[in-house]
Amino acid sequence: MKDLLDFSKLDRAQLEGMLETAVVMAGVLERPVKKVPALQGFTVCTAFFENSTRTRLSFELAARRMSADVVTFTAANSSTAKGESLKDTIQTLEAMKIDAFIVRHGASGAAHQVSRWTNAKVVNAGDGRRAHPTQALLDAYTLKQKFGSLEGLEVAIIGDVRHSRVARSNAELLPKLGAKVRLCGPATLLPAELEADGVTVTTDIGEALTGAHAVMALRLQLERMSAGYLPSLEEYRETYQVNAQRMGKARPDAVVLHPGPMNRDLEIESVLADSGRSLVLQQVANGLPVRMAVLYHLLVGKN
């Protein structure tokens, strides 16, 4: 595998293989020595053109747990503001003998562009609205942990689907693993074009939650109000908040997910996020073994 940019080129066996490796990695993290020499001698560069401290730390820790050397490049558009193209930035970094880039960028497709311009491996750590594959993998891992398998699971994803790379990546991944995805949100934030095999689209949150095994609330960016996608936070809360009362429509054992960081009592009710149904903290914890597995498969597996 050369890159993990999205899931378009991966089949179910490869995806399951990565999730199984993640289980082993989780075992490593339980031991007194939480480190293996698997990636000794490899150099991993986190190239973050958009800020996300927690995702960056999760990747860096994952690389270090496997003894890779880690270098960090955070730009948040500063070098591009100086007129350096993305290609120049990446090729400058690659000249320092980088084995893998972990790329976060505000523009959809940036990780694909990086992959075109480097021979190093590339992991997409979130590009614009496009994809956030390791987040989707850790969501799948978390659901697998809870339900044993994703086969037949009904997963409702609620909120600003239009601007969400998490929603797009989960809509791509979960059906490949046997689950069904229901995308739901206000009509202005819900592109009907995302309907596909195993993916349905509805503005009716009741319909989306009915019989669901898992409900994922998406983060609502406050700028959606000023951009005129939504009239008010109050109206959003009234109509689309994932809360304990609405969870009554889901299965009794249904769980709640959130990619973080949460706007408590906006897209997700605070008490629900802290309740026994919430897997939010497990998601964060699972990010580490899943990212270890991804890095291992990329760097050690053959192209």
Added chain:
Amino acid sequence: MKLRISNATDMHGKSRDVLIENGVIVSSLSAAPDLEIDGAGLLVTPALIDPHAHLRSPGQEEKESLETGLQAAVAGGYGSVVCMPNTAPVIDTPEVVRALLERASQLGLARLLPAAAVTQGQQGKLLSDAAALKAAGAVMLTDDGRTNEDAGLLRRALIYAAALGLVVSVHAEDAGLRGDGVMNEGLVSETLGLPGNPVVAEAARIARDLEIVAATSGRLHVQHLSSARGLELVRGAKAQGVRVTCEVGPHHLTLTDSALESFDAIYKVAPPLRLQSDCDALLQGILDGTIDCIGTDHAPHTAAEKERDLLEAPFGIANIELCFPLLYTRFVHTGKLELTRLVELMTAGPAQLLDLPHPSLEVGAVADVTLFDLSSERRVDPSAFKSKARFGSPWAGEALRGWAVATIVGGRVVYDARA
């Protein structure tokens, strides 16, 4: 300078000699020619006219200089080029127009036909001095590169320009509907997660502008149509006698939004690449006469600018050198379009738009003439472009026929591929 082109074939398939003396086409030469060009096997037409190109002068010479832009034009078979005014500074004063014309005449390549800004600095607030601009040599008014958001201002510009006999050209997109879109809004944009620019942004703006021009004595030119719906609106208005013309670019006829699946900013253009059904409709618009001319919208940028991410990279494609071969190969060679119609769209159509004399090979016509080779194929090689935008092309590697062999402007050979 006396010139004889012998045994060339015109667009009607007729073999003919073209004799040129003192910059005009003549019936016989007063003495032996200074230069003879063997036109055997070549198509001879009046030199092409591009009603829409961004030559980036003044002020953006890192993208294109007047010299490279005009060299690219003559290599594409063009004898005249309208340059857009979204430069730095904007072409909105007679001084800038005169300076450009003087520089172009020194270069002695294609004829430069400057378009001037409708509004000062293209700011959409105050009208520029249209009469003085026309006197200096400006051939049209346009705020291309920007959209005309103030409908009242556009109305007054049309009325004012009408008195001067100037056409107002519009980049017809509604800024609010376009939003932050970087590609056509649809299945592809939603799948790729790239901000979409919907067809309605073009259609709604065309509808508005058609209503406005219909209520004035002015003349409106809709630049670079991209959608079936936009075309349909123009077609309907023309049927009702509205004074409107329109153009289409080679990329909107040959590329679709799925090209963006490569995440290559080379495909980022404004208006955006649409669907195959839009390409088909635009070809239909050429066939039924709705579309008046081909405008390249040649818009070169630097490699570094196009190697940015999809949100930051600028809009535009460099295409003036391959426009004729591309359209010839894709549409005429495949039998979808008559050669005479293609030549008309690239000579007589733009001339009519710009109130220029009818381009012709007849005796007495200005000797702007191009020879094309329709029989041999050559692959598109961006690294060999005369334009500064040599880093790539959507058509790189494609085998095309119909490349210009020689371009003659005012009786002078300004491009000779065999030299």
Added chain:
Amino acid sequence: MARLEFKAKLLEPDDMRRAITRIAHEILERNKGASNLAIVGIHTRGIPLAERIALKVSELEGVTIPSGKLDITLYRDDLSEVGLQPIVRQTEVPFDISSRRIVLVDDVFYTGRTARAGLDALIDLGRPTSIQLAVLIDRGHRELPIRADYVGKNIPTSKQEIVKVKLLETDGEDAVELYELRGEVKS
């Protein structure tokens, strides 16, 4: 094209049973009994062998000897052995290895690199009193200064030869076979 050619059967099921019994006796003798003893097998065929040895030692001593499974993939120093899709298996050592005598078990002892990785993997789990190495077959050609404490059978081989250990648990039969790689051989 390289192909495998069968050369000889090295051990029959009874030979294997006897070798394991002998190793069990030697382990008890060397460690003066079974106290604090645990047997850990290296994936894949070291695991059933470890279980058999643990069972035999338990029978002989009348106590239950714990056994575990060790995957050394993450400790390998030769990544060329990893395929298109790396497979990492679970390490399951369900007891604290600290202050125990650990017998590490593998099927074939060759360059010593697997044993080296096994030692590293084991030490990351805790601090055992001692680690001893038991192998069914020692075929020579060591590349590291490691030797086995218990050997079922020493078989001198050439580098072109391949020793295949088959076990009931993983392969449906008990046998050790010798093959030779013919034709092109990658150096």
